[in-house]
Amino acid sequence: MTSNYLNITRSIEALDKLIQADRLAAIAFAEVAFNQAVTAAVHNISEIALICNTRIQADSQIAIAKLSSSVEICATELLAHVERSALIIQQRQGLILDDQETVSSMVMEIGRSSKLTISDTAASTIQAIKNQAEDAIKEIAHNSQKAISEIQALSKEVTMSIREQAAIAAERLEDAKKTVRTPENVVAEAEAATNLVLDHSKEALKKLDERANEGLAELNRCVEISTSSLQEVVEAAETRIIELRDVASNSIEDLIRPPPN
Numbered sequence: 001m002t003s004n005y006l007n008i009t010r011s012i013e014a015l016d017k018l019i020q021a022d023r024l025a026a027i028a029f030a031e032v033a034f035n036q037a038v039t040a041a042v043h044n045i046s047e048i049a050l051i052c053n054t055r056i057q058a059d060s061q062i063a064i065a066k067l068s069s070s071v072e073i074c075a076t077e078l079l080a081h082v083e084r085s086a087l088i089i090q091q092r093q094g095l096i097l098d099d100q101e102t103v104s105s106m107v108m109e110i111g112r113s114s115k116l117t118i119s120d121t122a123a124s125t126i127q128a129i130k131n132q133a134e135d136a137i138k139e140i141a142h143n144s145q146k147a148i149s150e151i152q153a154l155s156k157e158v159t160m161s162i163r164e165q166a167a168i169a170a171e172r173l174e175d176a177k178k179t180v181r182t183p184e185n186v187v188a189e190a191e192a193a194t195n196l197v198l199d200h201s202k203e204a205l206k207k208l209d210e211r212a213n214e215g216l217a218e219l220n221r222c223v224e225i226s227t228s229s230l231q232e233v234v235e236a237a238e239t240r241i242i243e244l245r246d247v248a249s250n251s252i253e254d255l256i257r258p259p260p261n
Contacts, residue, residue, distance in 0.1 A: 030169040030197045034162050034204035041158040042211045045151050049215040052147035053222045056140050060226035063136035064233050067129050071237045074125040078118055078248040085114040089255045104258070111256035115249050122245035126238050133234045137227050144223045148216055155212040159205055166201035 092106045 030165060031200045033165055034200055037158050037162055037165075038204045038208045041154055041208055044154055045211050045215045048147050048150050048154075049218050052143060052219055055143055056219075056222050056226050059136060059140055059143070060229060063133065063230060067132060067230075067233050067237055070125060070129050070132070071240055074121065074241055075244050077121055078244050081114065081117060081121070082248050082251045085110060085252055086255050107256050111252050114252045118245055118248045118252070122241050126241055129234055129237050129241075133230045136230055140223055140226050144219050147219055151212055151215050151219075155208060158208055162201050162204055162208075166198055169197045 089107050089110055092103060092110065
């Protein structure tokens with residue numbers, strides 16, 4: 001009887017060692033698998049965010065350069081128009097006609113037409129600059145959203161994978177508690193091991209969520225900065241063009257103003 005009891009006890013001890021070995025192996029495997037998955041995902045998230053941020057910054061700088069160029073082109077066009085108008089006005093004013101009122105009317109009409117052209121040129125340039133900026137902002141938002149979707153999809157995929165691995169490991173460890181020959185201390189240890197695996201998975205997912213949120217925040221900040229920069233350039237461009245328009249219009253006014261008696 002004593003011998004049978006000792007044999008049963010030894011069998012339970014052997015089973016306990018086997019289960020303990022399985023638990024340790026399962027925990028170690030799960031922790032490594034979780035860390036590897038998260039490390040790879042974090043690297044990919046960082047890469048996606050870096051590539052997108054670099055592209056956004058480059059696109060923003062290109063757009064700003066184009067907007068600045070449009071302002072300079074407008075300035076050149078307005079100056080050239082004033083010079084052409086001045087030449088035409090001088091030619092008309094140099095005409096020797098009996099009816100000076102006719103000359104004055106011609107000059108005034110040239111001035112009116114010139115001022116209208118100056119106003120239209122300025123208005124069309126401002127609108128073109130706003131359209132260019134709007135297109136650039138839409139492109140930036142599109143590229144950002146694409147990167148955000150990639151990060152979210154990657155995070156979701158890795159999260160599901162880790163949860164599946166955690167569920168498999170937990171199920172494997174749960175079997176230890178269902179063994180009839182397992183004493184209470186083995187059941188408790190099996191339950192602790194199960195909780196440890198689940199804790200590892202939660203910790204891994206926490207790191208993944210943190211990095212994913214950081215990546216999304218980086219993208220949003222980059223978009224906000226680029227959008228704000230473009231808007232500031234548009235505002236400055238509009239102010240500059242209006243100033244150029246007013247200077248050009250005043251120059252025309254000076255040209256058509258009758259000389260003092």
